[in-house]
Amino acid sequence: MNEQQRLIKESLDRLLSDLCSKTTIDKAEKGEFPGELWHALADTGLVLAGLPEDLGGAGGDLADSLFVVREAAKFAAPVPLAEHFLAAVLWSGRGETVREGIMTFAEGDFRLSDNDQLSGTAPAVAFGRWSDTVTLIATRNNEDFLCGVPISEFRVEEANNIAGEPRDALSINLVLNKSQYLGGEPIKRKAYLIGAATRVALMAGALESILEMSVVYSTERVQFGKPIAKFQAIQQQLATMAGEVAASLRAAQSLETKFESMTELEVAIGKSRVGEAVGICTDIAHQVHGAMGYTMEHSLNQRTRRLWAWREEYGSEQEWEIAIGQFFSGNASEKLWDQVTFLN
Amino acid sequence: MFQGLTFEPFALPPEAEALRSEVREFLADSLDASVLPNSDFNAGDSAEFSRALGKKGWIGITWPKIYGGLEKSFFERYVITEELLAAGAPVGCHWIADRQTGPLFLKFGTEKQRQEFLPQIIRGECFFSIGMSEPDTGSDLASIKSTAMKTEGGWVLNGSKIWTSYAHTNHYMVALVRTEPASENRHAGMSQFIVDLGNENVSVTGIKNLSGEEDFNQVFFDDVFIPDDMVVGKPGNGWEQVISELGYERSGPERFLSAFRVLVEFSREISEDADAYQLALLGRLMAHLVTLRRMSISVAGMLEQGDMPITEAALIKDLGNTYERLVPEVVRLANLKNPSSRFIDTLNQCILHAPSFTLRGGTREILKGVIARGLGLR
Structure with missing residues (x-):
């Protein structure tokens, strides 16, 4: 963590401790947009951390953006930080000023016809109904077009993921004006990679927080006359979890520091490694918390349900592991070690 | 945190x-x-x-x-x-x-x-060989019974060490032994000595491991005279010295690369257009490897800064050893059609060596105890 990140973490912790309570999250899961929380994040510039100032961002390093996403996930913040950031990176990457309001990104299947008719659908757009504009990639004759369209132009079918986060089905059929799209650069895959990278950051943050919750709980919960933290069986489980969390944090940091030069392989490694940790860590966290952690009343589930949802988004572990396997397989075999050491 | x-x-x-x-x-x-x-x-x-x-x-x-x-x-x-x-x-x-x-x-x-x-x-x-474990002392290192008694110009060593890799070919061992009877402070009264393995009062007996190799041994000390200048550090300070070795002993790449040749042979067996299941197995293992290596390089960075990362070293060893045990278990399920004998031999060698990965240098239970201490649980 560098000095800039320490400052970000401080203000984020303060803000989220105040404005992102269990109740805030509960209400959001019931459909109430946490406006106060979002606006506080927007006012402090945290929602555009790392983006260039001359394009409307808060300045700093793009690594900071993923760092904000990771830190906010510790609080299970029910706001579209990851999507807002993804959209902002795509526009600012093309030299465009970042738009006002809440942005989301629609990963889907969209086409732009020769007369600029945009049509297509996206099955599960994060926080779609709460956004102001939707960023998406449409294709025309194999060319990618970055499009920004107000949410009001879409047909929105509301749906939630298992964490109660809005994942709305969006469809559209609309003639765009020239100011609404930008062609000339293959960007669809890049958007998918950044999307996956945000999931790595989200998962790593939430994993760190459920470790902390589990450790604290184990020192408070008394059974057989002593805190369960004193039992080796519990200590060993938490130690296993700590290893998974440490590896996840390291994997997430790699994507943060390499953001500008992020490759398919780097994203794949992060999504695979952290996704695998989710299964192990949520298992242990719930086991340590006992029946109490299985209740809706306990805030553990606000993290674990998100972890189970996020590991499926932008490709499960296996999708990425196949890509990693392709990279390291075949005639490259004698070069296996060389390929590993190339990945500093 | x-x-x-x-x-x-x-x-x-x-x-x-x-x-x-x-x-x-x-x-x-x-x-x-x-x-x-x-x-x-x-x-x-x-x-x-x-x-x-x-x-x-x-x-x-x-x-x-x-x-x-x-x-x-x-x-x-x-x-x-x-x-x-x-x-x-x-x-x-x-x-x-x-x-x-x-x-x-x-x-x-x-x-x-x-x-x-x-x-x-x-x-x-x-x-050099490591002289820590004894026949009745494994994870509970403070329970060692080998002793050195002070004598004119040096010490007289008696007892035995076990699981001593390459004691039959190495020149010396640094042995941790009791120089004072065990007291309430279990970690007090131990010292480290440089023992010449060629000394006529030292005998070395090979122990076959389950793969049939004889790389470790039991070493017996029968009134071995150790001159004063072969005491390492201060007499009585042995425990603290042994602990300080652990940051080096546990954090290096040997804690996650033991099964690496299996991956080399596996990647040789499958091509880029192999079936998705096989590719995903390799991909999963490589994602772990790259991450572990990055963590180990982080520890090298801490050592370079002069830090003594005892908890980090335990954590990376536990994670790395778990991974080393996982590699052959995953690869054997790849369902390869006509694997080369080179692949099969490498995999079998790894399977036979694998039980030692999570024992040597601190068992996984001991490591998890160290990590739990870092978490504030003990």
Whole structure:
């Protein structure tokens, strides 16, 4: 963590401790947009951390953006930080000023016809109904077009993921004006990679927080006359979890520091490694918390349900592991070690 | 938040990367192509190889120049060790002396000991064994029973050490023994001695491991006289000294690369258009490997800064050993159609060695205890 990140973490912790309570999250899961929380994040510039100032961002390093996403996930913040950031990176990457309001990104299947008719659908757009504009990639004759369209132009079918986060089905059929799209650069895959990278950051943050919750709980919960933290069986489980969390944090940091030069392989490694940790860590966290952690009343589930949802988004572990396997397989075999050491 | 969970990214500096190509050239020239490479650091030993490595200056590379070292960084040492392991080089002879005996002497040894031993170690001519476990003492190291009694000009050592790798070929052992009876403070009253394994009152009996190899031993001390100048550090300070070795002992690439040759052979067996199931198995294992390596480089960075990352080292060893055990278990399920005998031999060798991965250098239970302490649970 560098000095800039320490400052970000401080203000984020303060803000989220105040404005992102269990109740805030509960209400959001019931459909109430946490406006106060979002606006506080927007006012402090945290929602555009790392983006260039001359394009409307808060300045700093793009690594900071993923760092904000990771830190906010510790609080299970029910706001579209990851999507807002993804959209902002795509526009600012093309030299465009970042738009006002809440942005989301629609990963889907969209086409732009020769007369600029945009049509297509996206099955599960994060926080779609709460956004102001939707960023998406449409294709025309194999060319990618970055499009920004107000949410009001879409047909929105509301749906939630298992964490109660809005994942709305969006469809559209609309003639765009020239100011609404930008062609000339293959960007669809890049958007998918950044999307996956945000999931790595989200998962790593939430994993760190459920470790902390589990450790604290184990020192408070008394059974057989002593805190369960004193039992080796519990200590060993938490130690296993700590290893998974440490590896996840390291994997997430790699994507943060390499953001500008992020490759398919780097994203794949992060999504695979952290996704695998989710299964192990949520298992242990719930086991340590006992029946109490299985209740809706306990805030553990606000993290674990998100972890189970996020590991499926932008490709499960296996999708990425196949890509990693392709990279390291075949005639490259004698070069296996060389390929590993190339990945500093 | 917790102690020992943070592995800040460190990039290997250019001079370390430059050294990498030199090491590869050396390995290409000096490895015997007729020997199936094994990346388990305990699976092969060659005094000749270690001497050749010493000639290059690659043993004790971080140590002071006055003893023959090159005063290079821990990053350069890291690169050398991982290149040796990945190639499956026979590193067994010098490994312990380079990894922990030398650093122990530098931190606690007398000037005379440093002058006598470090140059020999650096030349690849002097090999050390670890003397910690005993027949009745494994994880509970403080329960050791070997004793040294003070006598005129030195100490008289009695007792026995076990699981001592290469005691039959190495020159010395650093043995942890009781110099005072056990008291309420279990960690008090232990000392470390340099024992000449060629001493006529020392006897070494080989123990076959389950793969049929005889690399570890039981070592017996029968009134072995140890001169005063072969005490390492202060008498009675043995426990603290042993603990300080652990940051070096547990954090290196040998804790996650033991099964690496299985991956090499596996990746040779499957092509880019292999079925998705096989590719995903390889992909999963490589994602782990790359992440572990990055964590281990972070630890090299901490050592370079002068930190003593005991918890981090335990954590990476536990995670790495779990991974090493996972590799053959995953690869065997790949359902390869006509695997080469080279693949099968490598996999079988790994399966036979795998039980030792999570025992040597601290069992997984002990490591998890250290991590739990870092979490504040004990």
